[in-house]
Amino acid sequence: MIDQFLLGLSVVLQPEILMYAFIGVFIGQLIGVLPGIGAITAISLLLPVTFYLDATTSMIMLAGIYYGSQYGGxxxxxLLNLPGTPSSVVTCLEGYPLAQRSRAGLALFVAACSSFVGGIVGVAILVLAAIPMTIIALRFGAPEYAMLVILGLLAASLIGTGSQIRSFAMVLLGIALGLVGADATTGYYRFVAMPEMADGISLVSLAMGLFGVSEIIRNASRRSPPGPALSITMRDVLPTRAEARSLVLPIVRGSGIGSFFGALPGTGAAIASFMAYAMERRFSRTPEKFGKGHLPGLAAPESANNAAAQTGFIPTLTLGIPGDAVMALIIGALILNGIIPGPRLAVDQPELFWGVIASFFVGNIILLLINIPLIKLWVLLLRVPYQKLYPVIIVMICVGVYSHRTSVTDVVLTLAFGVLGYLMKNYRFEPAPVMLGFVLGPLLEDNFRRTMLLYGGDFTIFLTRPISAMLVACSAVLIAFAVWSGVSAMRKPVHSTP
Amino acid sequence: MFKKLLAALPLTLALALPAAAQDSFPDHSLRIVHGFGAGGNADTVSRILAEEMSKGLGQPVVVESRPGAGGTVASGYVTKQDPDGYTMQLMVGGHAVAAALYNQLPYESVDDYTFISTLGQFPFFIAARAGEYESINALIEAAKAAPGTLKIGHSGVGSTQHLTGELLDLRTGAKFIHVPYKGGAAASTALMGGEVDVIIDTGTVIRGQAEAGVYDILAATSENRWPDSPDVPTVSETVSPGFDVVSWTAIGMPADVPDDIAERIRGEVHKALELPEVQEKIGDLGAKAGGSSGEELKALIEGQIAVWTDVIDSAGIDKR
Structure with a gap:
């Protein structure tokens, strides 16, 4: 493994390839910052450029855009409560409150470092355990996915900061919104008011509206927006020693969760970061601090989504099967170069295979190096008065959302979700559980119904398949734990923290 | 490779300049609209073609993705554009499926178009895990022996892959369970993991696994053996004589484009298709590049609408 990794390094350290790796992560970073423009748009625009490059270089560049955008997101x-990707929704939960408390620099620093560690752990898993991870991933069939999503929903049921009932209602709203579109099992249209909605509501529209646009409306309706007083010395950016120590375990846990979920085709970074966040909150001794700018709640999901972005390449590289739409694009670029990706890729094209993996390692270092100095610049952005900054952001959101599917409907929906998000906030309903329901609900339905179709409607299948049974057991333990802690909290009405 | 990039630069610049007005058409940029995600096969084919056509037309050709409802959003959009020759649509086999599958479409699938030319055609392949079935005959026999047990994974309800599986049921009398996945890659994962027994999909999904010895390709769905896989038998020559499913990509325009403009575009499309690098790229995507006349394309689409209407009615698939 190590020899092969060194072979990969020798490929990626050639100046020309290194340059394309840099271009890739830099564009990715940039695209990630711009609201609404995702890695897919960027990669498809750059696809023609790869006609002139060889396969290894193209893949290194396109992959760089992908994980670079995770940093940028x-x-x-x-800074602005604008989640560009579903995984960065979780980043908003703790990151934005920090920025509002004038600690944007610290939040950006912690995010960059957690992302870096997560990315490197992901690469390490990719190098050392790609084959075993592939075998595990292949054992995940429809029943396993269905049970995994149930576990995820249970674990995340505490994700809102308000009351449980409200958070539950918002998960249901998210699931309802996720139902819009063609039913995957029968093809029936559900709640399709116009043809543009046949493929469902765009995730970008929902995230941008509920988080970004609603925040802008909120700020505009305030008389004096909370323009944070800013000082940007290095001391404000660096965490204190105690803070740094409190982040070690969350980052380790986040990286682990992210690495695992990333390797499962079709789940990916979003679920990983939700799970990591929920896990931190579950195991934290101070769960009440979450939602108000708690650093471990920022570090864990950040490391998770970047680890997942790297291990997401496992099925792509070992099987030639794209885990999501971005991977499908990257594989498309390979095919156009006359390379048919498949299980023989590592054997037939070792330079390509290991070069790409080594480029992840190098790319993460480049990203860390360009991110730290940029922090000061980003924080300066907050000095721009709100009334000047926000019109620009609204325009950028609209352009970004439109560019996804060339659809005016999506833009209108984004603004409508903005109003909805504003109303929700006013009545103390959290937007994060909506996103969770929106992402996980359809996944659960799809896999549950596929299970029923595959196994003739036999419910016991969930208990007779080992991995599925294990997941059911985990869910049961979670429920038991919640009931037990609920009961003991009732016995001890005054909760004291150690 | 850097040199190649540099070499392409002046060309790109030249395209950005206003073209010398030797002919009034085209005097501004053209576009190819398609109804699928950015970066999918339709998008890639559009971009390959756009690049070559812009050289011949002396104007940029922009690719526009308007995904939604199996490509019908884009069709509804294109058919309402001016027939001035500046708007093209990259059409795919799904156009004929949609005509059969949807109760109501915001356009007429044949009459609202000026058909330009096919770009390429491709068959589907039927694949199983290596060593499980000796041949397509063995698969169909096993399916007939135990009706309703063998599972075909396909890339979505109403996809051409799905309907091809249903057609196989109809023609051979076998009874498969048809299991929908989100895209061919997910179906392929399911085959590999043992969740389904067979998949029907394009060469791009199947061939890499077959070359690695993970899958056996049992049959091709085209009536005659496909030129780049001469060893793969067809469904037609083994279990169902006359079975012929070939999907395609093509260029169409809104109805009533003036003949001389349609002819000009057709000429450019055919010119691009003759280039070896274009043929090679389309070949890499699993298709055989080949142009046609407008009438040929129209006949192809009408024929397929008839076949799919029959399959959907006979298989009892719900119309939308």
Whole structure:
């Protein structure tokens, strides 16, 4: 493994390839910052350029855009509450409150470092355990996915900061919104008011509207917006020693969760970061601090989504099967170069295979190096008065959302979700559970119904397949734990923290 | 490779300049609209073609993705554009499926178009895990022996892959369970993991696994053996004589484009298709590049609408 990794390094350290790796992560970072423009748009625009490059270089560049955008996505989330990707929704939860408390620099620094560690752990898993991870991933069939999503929903049921009932209602709203579109099992249209909605509501519209646009409306309706007083010395950017120590375990846990979920085709970074966040909150001794700018709640999901972005390449590289739409694009670029990706890729094209993996390692270092100095610049952005900044952001959101599917409907929906998000906030309903329901609901329905179709409607299948049974057991333990802690909290009405 | 990039630069610049007005058409940029996601096969084919056509037309050709409802959003949009020759649509086999599958479409699938030319055609392949079935005959026999047990994974309800599986049921009398996945890659994962027994999909999904010895390709769905896989038998020559499913990509325009403009575009499309690098790229995507006349394309689409209408009615698939 190590020899092969060194072979990969020797490929990626050639100046020309290194340059394209840099271009890739830099564009990715940039695209990630711009609200609404995702890695897919960027990669498809750059696809023709790869006609002139060889396969290895193309893949290194396109992959760089992908994981670079994961870094960039957290910047807009922290500074402006604008989640560009579903995984950065979780970043908003703790990052934006930090920025509002004039600690944007610290939040960006922690996000960058957690992302870096997560990314490197992801690469390490990719190098050392790609084959075993592939075998596990292949054992995940429809029943396993269905049970995994149930576990995820249970674990995340505490994700809102308000009351449980409200948070539950918002998960249901998210699931309802996720139902819009063609039913995957029968093809029936559900709640399709116009043809543009046949493929469902765009995730970008929902995230941009509920988080970004609603925040802008909120700020505009305030008399004196909370323009944070800013000082940007290095001391404000660096965490204190105690803070740094409190982040070690969350980052380790986040990286682990992210690495695992990333390797499962079709789940990916979003679920990983939701799970990591929920896990931190579950195991924290101070759960009441979450939602108000708690650093571990920022570090864990950040490391998770970047680890997942790297291990997401496992099925792509070992099987030639794209885990999501971005991977499908990257594989498309390979095919256009005459390389048919498949299980023989590592054997037939070792330079390509290991070069790409080594480029992840190098790319993460480049990203860390360009991110730290940029922090000061990003924080300066907050000095721009709101009334000047926000019109620009609204325009950028609209352009970004439109560019996804060339659809005016999506733009209108984004603004409508903005109003909805504003009303929700006013009545103390949290937007994060809506996103969770929206992402996980359809996944659960799809896999549950596929299970029923595959196994003739036999419910016991969930208990007779080992991995599925294990997941059911985990869910049961979670429920038991919640009931037990609920009961003991009732016995001890005054909760004391150690 | 950097040199190649540099070499392409002046060309790109030249395209950005206003073209010398030797002919009034085209005097501004053209566009190819398609109804699928950015970066999918339709998008890639559009971009390959756009690049070559812009050289011949002396104007930029922009690719526009308007995804939604199996491509019908884009069709509804294109058919309402001016027939001035500046708007093209990259059409795919799904156009004929949609005509059969949807109760109501915001356009007429044949009459609202000026058909330009096909770009390429491709068959589907039927694949199973290596060593499980000796041949397509063995698969169909096993399916007939135990009706309603063998599972075909396909890339979505109403996809051409799905309907091809249903057609196989109809023609051979076998009874498969048809299991929908989100896209061919997910179906392929399911085959690999043992969740389904067979998949029907394009060469791009199947061939890499077959070359690695993970899958056996049992049959091709085209009536005659496909030129780049001469060893793969067809469904037609084994279990169902006359079975012929070939999907395609093509260029169409809104109805009533003036003949001389349609002819000009057709000429450019055919010119691009003759280039070896274009043929090679389309070949890499699993298709055989080949142009046609407008009438040929129209006949192809009408024929397929008839076949799919029959399959959807006979298989009892709900119309939308």
């Amino acid at each position: 957290s910047i807009a989330s922290i």
